Amino acid sequence: MVEIVEETARTKSLLLKMPDWPSGYRSGQHVDVRLTAEDGYVAERSYSIGSAPEDEHLVLTVERLDDGEVSPYLVDVLQPGDELELRGPIGGYFVWEEALGGPLVLIAGGSGVVPLRSMLRHWTATSRAVPVRLLYSSRRLSEVIYRDELLGYSKLDHVEVRFALTREWPDDFQGHRGRIDEALLDEVAGPPSGEARVYVCGPNGFVEAAASWLVHLGHDPSRIRTERFGPTGT
Amino acid sequence: MSPVSRGFLGRRRPAVDPSRLPPGQYVETGFPVLSAGPTPHTPLDEWSFLISGEVDEPVSWPWKDFLELPTEDITTDIHCVTKWSKFDTHWKGVRVDTLLGKVHTEAAYLTAWSDGGYTTNLAVEDVNDGKAWVAYLYDGEPLHPEHGGPARLLVPHLYFWKSAKWVRGLTLTVDDEPGFWENYGYHNHGDPWLEQRYQGD
Numbered sequence: 001m002v003e004i005v006e007e008t009a010r011t012k013s014l015l016l017k018m019p020d021w022p023s024g025y026r027s028g029q030h031v032d033v034r035l036t037a038e039d040g041y042v043a044e045r046s047y048s049i050g051s052a053p054e055d056e057h058l059v060l061t062v063e064r065l066d067d068g069e070v071s072p073y074l075v076d077v078l079q080p081g082d083e084l085e086l087r088g089p090i091g092g093y094f095v096w097e098e099a100l101g102g103p104l105v106l107i108a109g110g111s112g113v114v115p116l117r118s119m120l121r122h123w124t125a126t127s128r129a130v131p132v133r134l135l136y137s138s139r140r141l142s143e144v145i146y147r148d149e150l151l152g153y154s155k156l157d158h159v160e161v162r163f164a165l166t167r168e169w170p171d172d173f174q175g176h177r178g179r180i181d182e183a184l185l186d187e188v189a190g191p192p193s194g195e196a197r198v199y200v201c202g203p204n205g206f207v208e209a210a211a212s213w214l215v216h217l218g219h220d221p222s223r224i225r226t227e228r229f230g231p232t233g234t
Numbered sequence: 235m236s237p238v239s240r241g242f243l244g245r246r247r248p249a250v251d252p253s254r255l256p257p258g259q260y261v262e263t264g265f266p267v268l269s270a271g272p273t274p275h276t277p278l279d280e281w282s283f284l285i286s287g288e289v290d291e292p293v294s295w296p297w298k299d300f301l302e303l304p305t306e307d308i309t310t311d312i313h314c315v316t317k318w319s320k321f322d323t324h325w326k327g328v329r330v331d332t333l334l335g336k337v338h339t340e341a342a343y344l345t346a347w348s349d350g351g352y353t354t355n356l357a358v359e360d361v362n363d364g365k366a367w368v369a370y371l372y373d374g375e376p377l378h379p380e381h382g383g384p385a386r387l388l389v390p391h392l393y394f395w396k397s398a399k400w401v402r403g404l405t406l407t408v409d410d411e412p413g414f415w416e417n418y419g420y421h422n423h424g425d426p427w428l429e430q431r432y433q434g435d
Contacts (some may be wrong), residue, residue, distance in 0.1 A: 036236040041244045044258050044317055069245045069260070077241045085236050090432065092418035093270050174365075210379060211272035213299040221272045222351060228267050 002057060007145045010064045010087050011111065012075050015057040016084060024053050027118040028227075030200065031060070031088030035070055044068040048201075048227075049089065050113040050146075052121035056185060061145060063111040072153035094199065094227045097122065102130030103196050105189045107180075107210050109137045109202025115227065116201055117146050122154060128158060135188040137164040137180050137206065141173070162188060182208075182213040192218040199225040235298050253312055255319055256426035262318035267380045270414070274349035275379055283368065283385070284403035285333055288341040293333075294403075297384070300370075303328045308367060312397070313426040325388055327369030330361045333404065341406035345413060346387050349400040354413035355422070356389065356396060358406075365391055367382040368401060393424040393431070 003015040027049075034044045035136070043066075051059035054209040078084065096119040097106060104123065106116040113136050120233045123132055134153075138144045144163065163175035176184055188199065198219060200210050207228045215221050250261050265427040278297045286292040295303070308325045338361050344361070347353045359367070370377050370385040376392050377383035382399030389396045429435060 012273065012415075034236060035239040035242045035244070037242050037244045038238050042236065042258070043242075043244055043260070046316055073239070073242050082240055083237060084241070090419065095413075105371070145414060208267070215272045221274070224272050226269060226271055228269060229267060230264075 001078055001080055003080055003086055004078075007061060008143050010143070011061060012147050013059050013061045014074060014078065014084070015059055016086075018058050021058075025058075025089035026092075026095040026097050026113045027052055027122040029089035029091045030115070031058075031086045032085065032090060033060070033070060033074070034085045035073060036085070042067050042136060046090070047074075047077065048118070050114045050117050052118050054125035054127055055121065057090040061111070061114045061117075094201070094225050096197060096199060098126040098129070099198055101195060102131055103190065103193070103195065104132040105196055105198040106132065106133065106134040106212075107185070107188070107198070107200040107202075109206035109210075110139075110143075111145065112200075112202030112206070112227070112229070113145050113150075114201075116199060117149070119199065120150075120159075123159075124153070124156070128156075131158040131160075132191070133160045133162070133188050135162045135164065135180065135184070137145065137166060137176075137202070139167040140165055141168075141170060160188075181208065182217065185210060185213050186217050187205070189214060189217065189219065194220065194223075196223055199227075200224065203230045204228040205230075237257070238358045251398075254321060256313055257429045258314050258317040258431075259313055259317055259426065262320050265316060265320060265381065265414065266314070266316075268314065268316060268340045268378070268395075269399065270352070271350055273379050274398070275400075276349045276384070278384060281384060282402070283333070285337050285406070286403060287339075287344070287405035287407055289337040289406050291337065293336045296374040298373065300328070300368075300385075303332055306367065308369070308388065308390075310388075310389050314393050315395055315420065315424070315431050317395040319426075325367065325369040326371035326374075327367035327388055329364060329378060329388075330368065330404070331364065333368065333413050334358070337406075339406045341408055342392045344409060345405045345411055346396075346398040346401050347403055349402055350400045352398055352400065352414050354387075354396050354409075355411055355416055356392075357423075360392065360396075360423075361389060365389065391425070393426050395420065396424050
C-alpha cells in the first residue's frame with residue numbers, strides 16, 4: 001500500500017502498487033482481500049475496485065462497517081508500506097468497457113459508487129464516445145465519496161452527474177432531496193433504448209427498488225446489471 | 235502460506251463449530267441477496283416447471299400441479315461464494331429425484347434455467363439421491379422473490395450460485411455445459427469444502 005486518501009469520515013481509498021498483475025482488470029470487477037493473523041487465522045472479504053485499468057495504482061475504497069472484521073482493519077490499521085494479500089480480479093458480468101458502448105447509465109447507493117467510479121474513470125480515459133449519466137444517492141453531503149472528482153465530471157461534455165441526499169441536505173443543495181423515485185430514474189436513464197447499458201450498485205433494498213422501477217419504465221431487464229450488498233430488509 | 239497482516243487480530247467467533255464452516259467462510263445471520271440483474275416477477279398462472287433436453291418425453295407441471303408433488307422439509311446450512319454461510323435454514327420443496335423420476339434419461343448433466351435468463355450447470359450425481367430440491371417455502375412462508383421465489387433450486391452441498399433462483403426447468407444434457415457464472419470465471423463444480431470458488435481452484 002502506497003497511500004491512503006480519506007474520502008469521508010468512514011471511508012478511505014487505499015492506493016496499492018501491484019508488483020505482479022499480468023492481465024490487468026476491467027472496470028466493475030472486485031478483488032478478494034485476505035488478512036492473516038500471526039497464528040494463521042484468516043479472514044477474507046470482497047471489495048470493488050475503484051480505479052480504472054488506465055490508472056497507475058489499484059484503488060480499493062473501503063467503508064468501515066462498525067460490526068465488520070476486515071473493513072475496520074483496512075480503514076484504521078493498515079498503513080502505507082504494509083503489504084496486502086489480494087486475489088483477483090473477480091467477476092466478469094458487472095463490468096463496463098469501451099467496447100460495450102452505451103449510453104452508460106450508472107445508479108449508485110452509498111459505497112455502491114465505487115465500481116461505477118471505476119467505469120467513469122475508464123470512460124474518461126478512453127474515447128468518451130457514449131454519453132454517461134450517474135445518479136448517486138447518499139444519506140448526507142459529508143458521506144458522498146469521491147465528491148470533488150464527481151463534481152469535476154460535470155465540466156466535461158457528455159457527462160451528467162446528479163446527487164440525491166436522503167437524510168440531510170444544505171439549503172442550497174441543487175440535487176434531489178429524499179430517496180430516489182421512479183420519476184427521477186426516468187429523467188436520469190432517459191427513454192428505454194436497445195443501446196443503453198445500465199449498472200446499479202448499492203445496498204440490496206436500493207438496488208431492488210431502482211432495478212424494478214427501471215424495468216417498469218420499459219428498460220430491457222437483460223441490459224440492467226446489478227451488484228448488491230447486505231441482507232434483505234424483511 | 236499467506237504473509238501475516240501486520241496488526242491484524244481478527245474477531246474470532248469461538249461459538250462457531252468449525253466442522254460446519256467451510257474454509258474461508260464466515261457466519262452470517264441475515265440473508266444477503268446477490269443477483270446479477272433485476273428480480274423477475276412471473277405470475278403464478280404463467281409459471282410452470284419443465285424437465286426437458288435428453289429425455290424420452292419432456293414433462294412440465296403448472297404451479298398448481300407442482301404443489302401437488304410430494305414435498306420434504308429441509309434444514310440445512312448454505313454457503314455463498316462471497317464468503318458468508320448461513321446455518322440451519324428451513325425450506326420446503328420437491329426432491330429433484332421426484333422430478334427426474336418422471337422421465338427416462340441417460341444424461342449425466344443438466345442445466346438449470348431461470349426466469350431472467352440465469353443458468354447454472356450441474357452433474358446429475360450432484361442433484362440426485364436427496365441432494366437437491368426445488369424449494370418454494372422458506373421458514374414456512376412463500377419464498378420471497380428477492381431470494382428466488384416463487385421457486386428456487388436448492389443444492390446446499392455446493393456454493394449457493396448453483397441453487398438457481400427463479401428456476402423454471404432442468405434441461406438434461408450429454409455434455410457438461412457451463413452456465414452463467416461458470417462462464418464468468420467461477421468454478422465449474424463449486425464445492426465449498428474444497429473451496430472451489432473460481433476457475434483454477
